[in-house]
Amino acid sequence: MSDFFISLFPDFRESPEVPPGEQVKLRVNWSAQADDINWTSAVVVYNAFDPQFEILDEQTERHIATSDSGQVILNLFSMPTYPVTLAVVLWGHRDYLLGSFPAGSSDWIQLAYKTITVIPHVTVYEGSIETKQMEVFPPGFGSEMYDIPVSGAVASGSDGKIHVWVRNTGNIEFHPCITWKVSSPSSLIKDxxxxxxxDLDPNDTHHFWEAFETFNLDEGGQWTIEIELILEETGEILDRWSGNLCQIEAQADDGVIEFMELEIKDTSAKESIPVDVEIPKKQNRNIRLSDMCNCPKGQ
Incomplete structure (x- = not known):
């Protein structure tokens, strides 16, 4: 008979979690009743998924009492990114002078057996985009902050600057990164x-803004923005927002040239420019007409 259990540092859990890359250690506590006074025990840990039951570690002890107990600490492996199932076996042998397991393995008796699955511990980071604002610098002096999306039209020719506040909404500190892409109706303006x-501590906020540069809001129409909160350690996107940034008023033209005419001196003729008729030499001796009319060569 045997009373046999195992536990993983630092505490006992049937399905322990270990961060990938950390060393997996087992503390094995056992007790057993042997038929003979002098006997040898072996605690052996196998890779249960290996077809040959690869031995990961083992320890043997010699005993001079029929009832005995013990504790061994085994250093097994570096934790991978997938679960590992271990088979832990307490073996007994009547030969007190026997060396390490598995010499003479056919004479070993299985006293106890247990499996345990070690699970990779996945750290969960949580964060959110809390506030989004655009600072608008209209032509002239001063600036004003507007929540995104901006309600109401923004004057064409203004300059803009994005401000974003993010929060660590989880229980673990992390390095936050922010990206935003501002687009006009026709092209990408800011990346x-x-x-x-x-580190950004749990429940803390951080203000991101581009301190020394603005972008020009010179194209009329609907502008858009894409914002992403990224975990620097892994590149994981923790939060994302995209939508309208603002509406830019179309800039009115100050004036246009509707048409041009050439008035020929000493006549009542008026011709639209460019002029397609031939003009006599005496009427054009005081002006250059090469770009405005079809004049005889040399005139």
């Missing part, structure tokens, strides 16, 4: 990325 130098 910006910035990362916070230090």
């Amino acid at each position: 910006y990325r910035e990362c916070k130098a230090l």
Whole structure:
């Protein structure tokens, strides 16, 4: 008979979680009743998924009492990114002078057996885009902050600057990065990325903004923006927002040239420019007409 259990540092869990890359250790506690006074025990950990039952680690002890117990600590492997199932076996042998397991393995008796699955611990980061604003610099002096999307039209020719506040909504600090892409009705205007130098603690916020540059809001129509909060450690997107940025008023033309005419001196003729008729030499001796009319060569 045996009373046999195992636990994983630092505490006992049937399905322990270990961060990938950390060393997996097992603390095995056992007790057993042997038929003979002098006997040898072996605690052996196998890779249960290996067809040959690869031995990951083992320890043997010699005993001089029929009832005995013990504890061994086994250093097994570096935790991968997938679950690992282990088979832990307590073996007993009547030969007190026997060396390490598995020498003479056919004479070993299985006293206890247990499996345990070690699960990779996945750290969950959480964050959100809290506030989005655009600082508008109209022609002239001063600026004003508007929530995104901006309600009401923005004057053409203004300059803009994006401000974004993000929050760590989880329980683990992380390095946040922000990206935003500002587009006019016809093209991409701004592609910006910035990362916070230090960790963002749980429930803290951070303000991202491009300190020294603005972009010109000179094209009439609907402008849009895409914002992403990114975890610098892994590149994971924690939050994303896209939509309308603002409506830019179309700039009215100050004036246009509707038509042009050439009035020929000493006549009542008026011809639209460019002129397709031949003009006599005496009427054009004081002006250059090469770009405005079909004049005889040399005139």
